[in-house]
Amino acid sequence: MDSLITAAARALATGDPLGALKRVALREDAPALALRGIAMAQLGDLVRAKALLKSAARAFGPREAVARARCVVAEAEIALVSRDLGWPAKALDAARATLEKHGDHVNAAHARNLEARRLLLIGRLDEAESRLAGFDPTTLPPASRAAHELVIAGIAIRRLRTKAARAALGRAEHAARQADIPALTAEVEGASLVMNTPAARLIARGVERPLLLEEVEALLASGALVVDACRNVVRDAGTIVSLATRPVLFALARTLGEAWPADVPRSTLVARAFGGKHADESHRARLRVEVGRLRVELRSLADVSATKRGFALKPRRPRDVVVLAPPADEPHAAVLAFLADGESWSSSALAIALGASSRTVQRSLEQLAAAGKVQSFGRGRARRWMTPPVPGFPTILLLPGSLSSY
Missing domain, CATH: 1.10.10.10 (Winged helix-like DNA-binding domain superfamily/Winged helix DNA-binding domain)
Known part of the structure; x- marks a missing residue:
């Protein structure tokens, strides 16, 4: 590898895409095309970056499997950033295997991180966690360690393991400072904001207040009966009843939970569940049917009792009933x-x-x-x-x- 290619690669590793382009902008050989593609990706021109990397992959000879694999990894990162979730994940897995086989452990680790980030983005947390299980990031350069810890933090945040998330974010921040790449530092700072921003609203006994992630974690472990409007489930510390595919039943459960320990008039339940302004006999008959279905779904957690004016939620054992709602109620x-x-x-x-x-x-x-x-x-x-x-x-x-x- 000649001196200009080496210097351009070092510039990219330190977050200086313009410095890299100054060295290889006029060259058309395969290594220069690959470095130009990565530089354009860092500058935000993802379409041009993707084209350059494809050209580089074609230009590398049949004996340059590692170089082609690196191009595939770079393409996968561009696809992830541009939210092209249909990009072939098997190609990235094959590239990672090639890099590991030839001893390029840093780029293989980067490919592993990209696989985990994609799985995390689509909510496949177990698979994302398994990609990183047993992997020791301490031998990686600071930028790669920061990226690895961000994925660890993302998984912990989704699982509401806030102590583990804060620890991972702390390690990511330390590694980002060592790498001294402004874009990476900004990414870590942005991820850390989640921990200090209200993540939900608690509605209980007519009072509403915001909750941080730590408070949500504590609430779900408290033993209270939680009507979770973020996931459309009703749960306590040990049982989860999903109503995600039963919107009418969940609307009834949420309305009853917000009013607890008081009851809710039939007209209010009709309006919240069916959108009807007036409860006529057909609405009342349908309400009785849906309340019966709700009783069946919640039988392990609570009963729905009839009162003179409507219905009330009655937990199976003495405990509070609360509603966990999104920070803002949005239709989409x-x-x-x-x-x-x-x-x-x-x-x-x-x-x-x-x-x-x-x-x-x-x-x-x-x-x-x-x-x-x-x-x-x-x-x-x-x-x-x-x-x-x-x-x-x-x-x-x-x-x-x-x-x-x-």
Whole structure:
């Protein structure tokens, strides 16, 4: 490798893409194309970066498997940043295996981190954790250690293990300072904000207050009966009853939980569950049916008792009933939760991340756009949606993840 290529690679490793381009901008050989692609990615021109890396991968000879694998890893990172979740994950896995086989442990670790970050983004926490299990990051350079700790912190945050998350963020901050890369330091600082920003609202006995992640963790371990409007479940410390696919039943449970220990008039339940303004006999009959179904679903946790004017929630054993609600009630909160990261998303990527149909996501985006909450650019398959982070609307509890891992 010649001196200019070596100098450009060192510049990229220290976060100086312009310094790298000065050395290889006019060259068309494979190593220079690869370095130019990485530099353009650091500068934010992802389309040009992807094209350069593809050209570099083609230009490397059949005996340069490691170089081609590095190009694949760089392409995978661009796909992740541009939220191209349909990018072939098997190609990244094959590239990581090639790098490990040839002793390039630093880039192999970077590929492992990218695999885990993608799995974390779509809520497959167990798989993300297994990718990093048993891996020792202490031998990595500071930038790679910081990236590794950010993934560890992300998994811990989603699982509401706040002590582990703070420890990982502390290690990431230390490694980022050692690396002295401003963009990496800013990424760590942005991730740390989640720990100090209200993540949900607690509604209990008519009083409402914000909760930090540590407080949410403590609440879910407290033994209280929690109607969780972030995940659409009803739970205590040991049992979870999911109503995510039963919106009417969850609307009834939330309304009863917000009013506890008082009862709720039938007219209020009809309005919240069915959208009806007046409770006629058909509404009352339907309400009785749905309340019966709710009793069956919650039989291990609580009963729904009839009163003179409506219904009341009665826990099976003496304890408080509380509602855990998002920081702001939004009709398409899950979509906003992803868009709040400030990146541009395609509707197909959002559908993959949410586990929903593309048409459902498109309808949500169109309604949010009509309300001025999101904006799009591009056309057809190149169309992307984005919004700046919404102040006061942290999103951790709305992102997908294992219910049992709270």
